[in-house]
Amino acid sequence: MDASASWRTETIGERAGGIRRHAAATAWVVALLAILGFLVVYPVLMLLLGALTDTNPVIDGFGVFRLSIANFIAVLTNPNVGDALVNTLIACGGGTALAVIIGLTFSWIVVRTNTPGKRFIAAVSMLPLFAPPLVAGIAWVILGSPKTGLLNTMFKWMNLDLRVDFYSLSGLIFVFGVYYAPYVYMFTASALRNMDPSLEEAAEVSGASAFATLFSVTFPLIMPAIVSGMLLSFIVMLGIYGIPAVLGAPTNINVLTTYIFRLTNWSPPLYNTAAAVAIILMMVTGLLVWLQQKVLTGRSYTTVAGKAFRPRSLDLGRWRWFTFSLAIVYLLVVVVLPLLALIVAAFRKFMFIRDAASLFDMRQYSLMHFNAIFDNPLTLRSIYNAVEVGITTAIVGGALAFAIGYTIHRTQVTGRGAIDLLATLPVAIPGLVIGVAYLWAWIGLPGGLYGTIWILALAFIARFMPDTVKVLSTSFLQIHRELEEAAWICGKGMLGSIRTVILPLARPGVIAAMTLLFVLAIRELGSSLFLYTSNTMVMSVLLLDYYEGGNLGKTAAFSLVQTLLLGVLIGLANWLSRGAAQTSVGRTG
Amino acid sequence: MMKKMMVAAALALGVSPALAQDFGSKELIDAANKEGRLVYYTANFAEVEQQVINAFNKRFPNIKVEMVRAPGGQLITRVKTEAAAGKLAADVVDHSDRALMAELVDLFQDYAPPNAGDYIPEAQISPKLWPRATLVWSIAYNTELVKNPPKTWMDLTKPEYNNKQIGQVFAASGGTTWTRIMFERQVLGEDYWKKQAATNPVLFPSGAPTSDSLVRGEISIAPLLYNAIYPKQKDGAPIKIFFAPEGAPVNPYATGIPKTAKNPNAAKLFLNWCLSLEGQTFMIKELGNLTSLKVAPVYPEGFDPKVVKVWLPKFDEYVKYHAAWVEEWNKTYGYRQ
Numbered sequence: 001m002d003a004s005a006s007w008r009t010e011t012i013g014e015r016a017g018g019i020r021r022h023a024a025a026t027a028w029v030v031a032l033l034a035i036l037g038f039l040v041v042y043p044v045l046m047l048l049l050g051a052l053t054d055t056n057p058v059i060d061g062f063g064v065f066r067l068s069i070a071n072f073i074a075v076l077t078n079p080n081v082g083d084a085l086v087n088t089l090i091a092c093g094g095g096t097a098l099a100v101i102i103g104l105t106f107s108w109i110v111v112r113t114n115t116p117g118k119r120f121i122a123a124v125s126m127l128p129l130f131a132p133p134l135v136a137g138i139a140w141v142i143l144g145s146p147k148t149g150l151l152n153t154m155f156k157w158m159n160l161d162l163r164v165d166f167y168s169l170s171g172l173i174f175v176f177g178v179y180y181a182p183y184v185y186m187f188t189a190s191a192l193r194n195m196d197p198s199l200e201e202a203a204e205v206s207g208a209s210a211f212a213t214l215f216s217v218t219f220p221l222i223m224p225a226i227v228s229g230m231l232l233s234f235i236v237m238l239g240i241y242g243i244p245a246v247l248g249a250p251t252n253i254n255v256l257t258t259y260i261f262r263l264t265n266w267s268p269p270l271y272n273t274a275a276a277v278a279i280i281l282m283m284v285t286g287l288l289v290w291l292q293q294k295v296l297t298g299r300s301y302t303t304v305a306g307k308a309f310r311p312r313s314l315d316l317g318r319w320r321w322f323t324f325s326l327a328i329v330y331l332l333v334v335v336v337l338p339l340l341a342l343i344v345a346a347f348r349k350f351m352f353i354r355d356a357a358s359l360f361d362m363r364q365y366s367l368m369h370f371n372a373i374f375d376n377p378l379t380l381r382s383i384y385n386a387v388e389v390g391i392t393t394a395i396v397g398g399a400l401a402f403a404i405g406y407t408i409h410r411t412q413v414t415g416r417g418a419i420d421l422l423a424t425l426p427v428a429i430p431g432l433v434i435g436v437a438y439l440w441a442w443i444g445l446p447g448g449l450y451g452t453i454w455i456l457a458l459a460f461i462a463r464f465m466p467d468t469v470k471v472l473s474t475s476f477l478q479i480h481r482e483l484e485e486a487a488w489i490c491g492k493g494m495l496g497s498i499r500t501v502i503l504p505l506a507r508p509g510v511i512a513a514m515t516l517l518f519v520l521a522i523r524e525l526g527s528s529l530f531l532y533t534s535n536t537m538v539m540s541v542l543l544l545d546y547y548e549g550g551n552l553g554k555t556a557a558f559s560l561v562q563t564l565l566l567g568v569l570i571g572l573a574n575w576l577s578r579g580a581a582q583t584s585v586g587r588t589g
Numbered sequence: 590m591m592k593k594m595m596v597a598a599a600l601a602l603g604v605s606p607a608l609a610q611d612f613g614s615k616e617l618i619d620a621a622n623k624e625g626r627l628v629y630y631t632a633n634f635a636e637v638e639q640q641v642i643n644a645f646n647k648r649f650p651n652i653k654v655e656m657v658r659a660p661g662g663q664l665i666t667r668v669k670t671e672a673a674a675g676k677l678a679a680d681v682v683d684h685s686d687r688a689l690m691a692e693l694v695d696l697f698q699d700y701a702p703p704n705a706g707d708y709i710p711e712a713q714i715s716p717k718l719w720p721r722a723t724l725v726w727s728i729a730y731n732t733e734l735v736k737n738p739p740k741t742w743m744d745l746t747k748p749e750y751n752n753k754q755i756g757q758v759f760a761a762s763g764g765t766t767w768t769r770i771m772f773e774r775q776v777l778g779e780d781y782w783k784k785q786a787a788t789n790p791v792l793f794p795s796g797a798p799t800s801d802s803l804v805r806g807e808i809s810i811a812p813l814l815y816n817a818i819y820p821k822q823k824d825g826a827p828i829k830i831f832f833a834p835e836g837a838p839v840n841p842y843a844t845g846i847p848k849t850a851k852n853p854n855a856a857k858l859f860l861n862w863c864l865s866l867e868g869q870t871f872m873i874k875e876l877g878n879l880t881s882l883k884v885a886p887v888y889p890e891g892f893d894p895k896v897v898k899v900w901l902p903k904f905d906e907y908v909k910y911h912a913a914w915v916e917e918w919n920k921t922y923g924y925r926q
Contacts, residue, residue: 548797
């Protein structure tokens with residue numbers, strides 16, 4: 001065979017292979033889009049359908065479906081929805097402002113000052129992300145109730161004329177602010193670390209004080225990071241149910257999430273109206289996500305140049321002990337006080353505390369509430385279920401996120417933009433709304449999904465898809481294409497190169513994504529509320545049940561059990577993934 | 590011959606055949622044991638129902654009761670939605686709001702316990718649905734905080750208890766509360782709500798958080814379902830409970846077995862036991878319920894039938910007035926839905 005003939009056969013072969021590859025790629029993209037459509041688009045459409053009709057599509061069938069915007073009109077003209085919306089904006093707005101102050105302060109302290117114990121402060125700044133919102137809310141009920149709060153009891157004992165009332169919008173703002181500050185911290189700390197200090201030096205050479213430099217140069221330069229963190233913490237607060245549910249209930253303060261839940265709780269329940277409120281909440285969130293994208297891509301804030309630099313460290317002198325004490329105060333507020341409150345409530349027989357002396361009366365303490373919760377077979381079952389759902393979510397969701405991440409970042413197939421969009425969409429859907437949407441979407445379908453742990457797992461996979469893909473993407477981007485190309489040259493196919501090159505190299509990222517999913521899934525409350533059945537009761541739902549069942553002792557005891565379990569799991573996860581899972585553990589409600 | 594031997598064996602074991610008969614035939618018990626489980630939907634509190642299940646399991650240890658507890662409105666939606674999709678998982682549905690259950694009566698199968706004739710007919714809205722639990726309203730106060738306790742329903746309108754000392758469950762929360770506010774209006778007077786609302790009470794979504802708040806001292810006095818507060822008094826909480834002389838509003842539940850029940854025998858046995866003298870006595874003594882049996886085996890602590898008049902709403906009015914009166918109550922108490 002001469003050379004040209006051999007060349008010709010090769011091209012024919014290549015072309016046939018190309019067509020085959022092209023067909024395979026198309027099938028692959030279609031399959032991924034179908035899965036995402038099934039997981040994300042279909043439930044949202046069902047929700048929209050429910051909001052646009054006055055019948056229940058499941059009970060009445062689609063035959064009597066009447067398109068009407070009556071629900072939206074009813075919702076928009078209902079002054080209570082307006083109130084809930086205003087409360088939501090005040091609580092999340094105020095909370096975000098506080099989160100920015102706290103997050104920015106700590107990122108500056110950690111990155112730019114010589115405050116002692118910076119590693120410790122950095123860890124403390126991230127800690128609140130791991131507290132389930134309902135647990136945080138319950139702890140602050142025990143601490144901050146106007147009549148019986150432990151803080152007020154202590155103030156009285158110290159003869160201080162000081163009283164706090166957390167059953168209020170300001171209480172809500174405070175708890176939101178301190179627990180969601182890590183979002184701002186995450187963004188601003190890395191921006192400060194990557195910033196070239198030459199501009200600051202220039203400002204100081206021109207005679208500006210350190211303080212003036214901070215506000216006229218440093219903060220304006222990292223503005224995109226501040227805005228990103230701000231918008232993200234706002235979005236997360238919008239979707240939280242646990243905190244406003246417990247702090248707002250005693251004084252009848254509603255936000256959108258608690259209002260949606262109440263609508264479904266009345267007799268008769270108003271699911272269509274709830275769907276309409278949910279759509280409004282989704283639109284507000286969607287708008288903010290869009291805004292965040294716009295801020296991130298709109299202008300150039302390049303401060304990182306090609307030359308190497310070290311971030312400057314400001315010598316605070318004696319003031320460094322002041323900045324250190326700020327971190328201690330924060331630790332006290334987000335961890336120590338709430339934990340003490342939960343311990344008191346969990347071990348105390350009754351939460352009637354006459355005065356500070358009675359608080360230390362050891363005869364009042366016992367293991368009664370722990371015995372009671374472990375006497376209830378649902379307790380162990382809910383822990384078992386939560387772990388089972390967590391593992392299912394982690395494995396299936398991790399595999400799917402891997403497929404999506406690989407397709408988006410390592411291939412050039414057409415349609416990957418749509419895949420990216422659909423995988424990011426759930427960011428804009430609060431957990432509670434996903435729960436309602438999934439209930440409507442799945443119960444009507446034949447087959448056994450409803451009542452199994454799969455409906456919970458699928459809802460969680462959809463809900464946390466953006467977080468998982470994000471964590472995985474980082475590790476994909478770190479692997480150079482050369483390595484894959486080398487595998488191809490050595491005769492490996494695409495699957496072969498994934499198996500021999502990508503998977504081993506991306507392993508820490510994959511493990512991080514899976515452990516993240518696992519932790520997120522066992523914490524999740526909002527979307528579980530509508531999807532559990534007798535066999536699939538999970539921990540977070542049972543905790544709410546204990547709370548609504550009106551026994552603070554048992555609620556606190558189970559909160560401690562859950563906190564301990566989460567602590568162990570997160571420790572394990574961290575150890576497995578070497579810290580990579582820390583990025584977004586807080587987005588659950 | 591076989592039967593005689595069994596009776597002899599039963600007598601030898603100290604089990605009276607008459608008592609065994611209370612819960613159903615041997616065939617039923619065998620079939621129930623074979624099914625081995627049942628799914629129980631209830632609107633009552635999980636903690637309370639767990640005790641009922643434990644007591645039932647002392648007698649029938651081989652039948653596992655899987656409980657789904659949800660607040661009234663959610664439970665009804667769950668039943669309706671699941672039934673429409675052909676996926677109703679419940680073998681027993683137990684609900685506090687008889688009006689909501691009345692709409693679903695077609696979902697349920699014919700059922701009557703062995704002691705059906707012992708029950709007050711007015712407590713039932715359908716021959717298929719039974720008053721498994723009968724709850725009664727009382728008034729409770731925190732003894733550490735209230736030095737001059739109220740003695741009647743009318744006392745709850747006194748200005749000395751104003752400014753958030755009293756806790757109230759709001760009207761729309763469900764069947765039991767609706768019974769209480771009907772009682773207040775029909776027995777205590779058309780203007781009772783107005784006078785009571787003038788004390789500026791704290792409003793709660795249900796009885797459980799109200800009783801917890803009372804124990805903690807967030808509020809000092811509250812009308813409460815006896816079974817929501819009695820267990821806490823029993824455990825030693827600083828609480829006193831009394832039944833007021835004007836009357837004790839009573840709300841019988843409506844409980845039935847769906848036609849689609851997968852474990853109908855276990856369901857029947859469970860309801861037979863709950864409705865039996867043993868089951869009702871347990872619920873009165875341990876949980877603080879009343880009973881809809883014509884002759885009550887015992888009364889809860891502090892309840893003297895010679896002094897306290899039980900008040901049962903007329904069912905047609907219970908259905909007819911609901912929407913309008915709840916709305917009026919909301920206005921009077923400034924509670925906005």
